[in-house]
Structure formats: structure tokens, C-alpha cells
Amino acid sequence: MYKNDKVIRRYSEPFKLKILSELTAGKLNKYQLGKAYGIAPSTINEWIKKYNRKDLMNTRVTVKTKDEITRIKQLQKEIEQLKKLLLKKDMDALIDDSYLEVAAEQLGYKSVLELKKKLSIKP
Structure with missing residues (x-):
């Protein structure tokens, strides 16, 4: 062949x-x-x-110094903190959107977009 x-x-x-x-x-x-x-x-x-x-199979052995291990742990901790902050920010944005929906409905606007235009808030 x-x-x-x-x-x-x-x-x-x-x-x-x-x-x-x-x-x-x-x-x-x-x-x-x-x-x-x-x-x-x-x-x-x-x-x-x-x-x-x-x-x-070949095996890969990684040798790290104590400083590298400490730095990796710090970075992993920082990643977890950033994930939590991002989740909080997303939740806050969701709550804000919910408040705007309720406010638009109670004030008689057809949509949140209409309320934002009236209040000069960027959509």
C-alpha cells in the first residue's frame, strides 16, 4: 500500500x-x-x-524547590479568592437586574431598557 x-x-x-x-x-x-x-x-x-x-510508559518527575511549592500554593489560594469574588460580582449583577425589573414593573415601564433610557443608565 x-x-x-x-x-x-x-x-x-x-x-x-x-x-x-x-x-x-x-x-x-x-x-x-x-x-x-x-x-x-x-x-x-x-x-x-x-x-x-x-x-x-515514560514517567515525568518534577522536582520543585520549597519556594516554588509555596508560590504555587499562594497562586492556588489567589485563584480561589478570585473565583469567589467573581461569583459575588455575578450575584450582585443578578440582584441589580432583578431590582431593575421590579422597579420598571412598579413604575409602569414596559421594560427595563425603557427605565434605563429614562434614567440615562447604559444598558
């Missing part, structure tokens, strides 16, 4: 499992196996996902 003048390779299930077992043995890593068999490491990653072999 050809796609854009490139050969599309199909690998058998036993071949895929053989590659994964060699990877499990630990003698070669994904890149070395890829070179040895002419397979892209991303293809090997797909097989790892397909066969649910999370033990073979």
Missing part, C-alpha cells in the same frame, strides 16, 4: 508483543528498539497504550 509515495507498514500482533516483551526485559529502550527494527518510538508508544502497558 502506498500513501503519498510512502509505504504503510502493518505489524502483526505477535511482532508487537515481541517488541513490548523486549522493552519489558529492559535491555533496550524504545529508541534503541525503534532503530533496531525500523519502528518509530511513537508507534511503540501506541502499542503500549493499545495493550495497556502503562508500566512501559
